[in-house]
Amino acid sequence: MVVGLGRFGKAVCERLTELGESVIGVDKVRARVEELSDVIDLAAQVDATDEDALVKAGAKEADIAVVAIGENIEASILATTILIGLGVPAVTARAQNAIHAKVLARIGASRVYFPERDLGHRVAEHISHPVLAQFTELPGSDFLVGEITPTGEMVGKSLVELEFRNRYNAVVLLVKRGENSFLPRADTVIEETDSLVIAALRQNIGQLAVKIDKSKEKG
Incomplete structure (x- = not known):
């Protein structure tokens, strides 16, 4: 209602x-x-x-x-x-x-x-970190889910080596590789052409966005 x-x-x-x-x-x-x-x-x-x-x-x-x-x-x-x-x-x-x-x-x-404040914050976040435009909020939670391109430091390493949760306060939910998508394991090695579907708390997504934006600038 x-x-x-x-x-x-x-x-x-x-x-x-x-x-x-x-x-x-x-x-x-x-x-x-x-x-x-x-x-x-x-x-x-x-x-x-x-x-x-x-x-x-x-x-x-x-x-x-x-x-x-x-x-x-x-x-x-x-x-x-x-x-x-x-x-x-x-x-x-x-x-x-x-x-x-x-x-x-x-x-x-x-x-x-x-609504007005949240929209204003979202616009500001998207301007500051364009990658955030790819994220959506999970209804009823403070988590965001979105798709990212791996940074240079991620490529060639497994998820366990990357310590994704400890380093980025995020979880990799799905790996998209070519036309295939699969649930990753701890020993899944990230490839340059992969896309990663991740979930993270809104307050923690900023640090990952900064790394991704910097990686794109270097590329």
């Missing part, structure tokens, strides 16, 4: 639908509801601070709820509280500022997002 169908909520609905998820979207503004009525499974005009209305819209059956309400902080907090009280397993909420985020976390939000 997505609560609040402004630009952020609408984008969440559209992407979830593209990914094959069943989506219920609610908003008190009729125009927003009508805009998504043919896109998602159910779009309903609902006051998100009305518990009975949320129940009728299917909140109790939702596996995950995204509170995407924008400027109305009070409504955001109330909707989040109601959804948690209804037993929705995971409630993700959009925050406007740090205090709003703290309140959402304290009442039990599973995850708090700052």
